[in-house]
Amino acid sequence: MSSRFFSLIALLCLTSALHAQTEAPSHFQIYGGYSFLSNSLNGVPGYRQALNGWEGAMAFPSWHGLRFKVDATGYSGTNLGAPQKPYFIMGGGQYNRRLEEKPFL
Numbered sequence: 001m002s003s004r005f006f007s008l009i010a011l012l013c014l015t016s017a018l019h020a021q022t023e024a025p026s027h028f029q030i031y032g033g034y035s036f037l038s039n040s041l042n043g044v045p046g047y048r049q050a051l052n053g054w055e056g057a058m059a060f061p062s063w064h065g066l067r068f069k070v071d072a073t074g075y076s077g078t079n080l081g082a083p084q085k086p087y088f089i090m091g092g093g094q095y096n097r098r099l100e101e102k103p104f105l
Contacts, residue, residue, distance in 0.1 A: 029059035029069075039079050051077035051084060059094055069094045 035053035053075035060068045073088045 027061040029057075029067075031055070031057040035073060035075065037075050039075075039077060039084055049077055049079045049084075051075035051086075062096060065096050067094050067096070068092075 033055045035055050037051040037053060039049045039051045053073060055071070055073045057069060057071040059070075069092060071088075071090045074085070075087075076083075076085050078084060
């Protein structure tokens with residue numbers, strides 16, 4: 001029973017991977033997620049508290065493999081009773097190039 005279940009899971013993972021390779025590249029790339037940071041912003045040893053946060057990124061359509069990308073991250077929490085709310089905003093270029101791999105025999 002368990003070997004059939006694992007075979008079914010492996011088959012589903014394999015077919016989704018094959019399908020993902022045949023899709024056309026997207027024009028925009030959008031990402032959102034959760035972040036966790038060990039707070040060491042105040043520099044006090046032994047008082048590192050966890051900060052919960054978020055992440056978001058957007059990459060614009062590419063031109064010859066080069067695209068502009070904006071990434072923003074924010075965290076919130078407390079440390080020694082003081083609120084901690086650092087934010088980071090980054091931007092820059094992202095270069096994508098597909099490489100073809102060949103085995104060496």
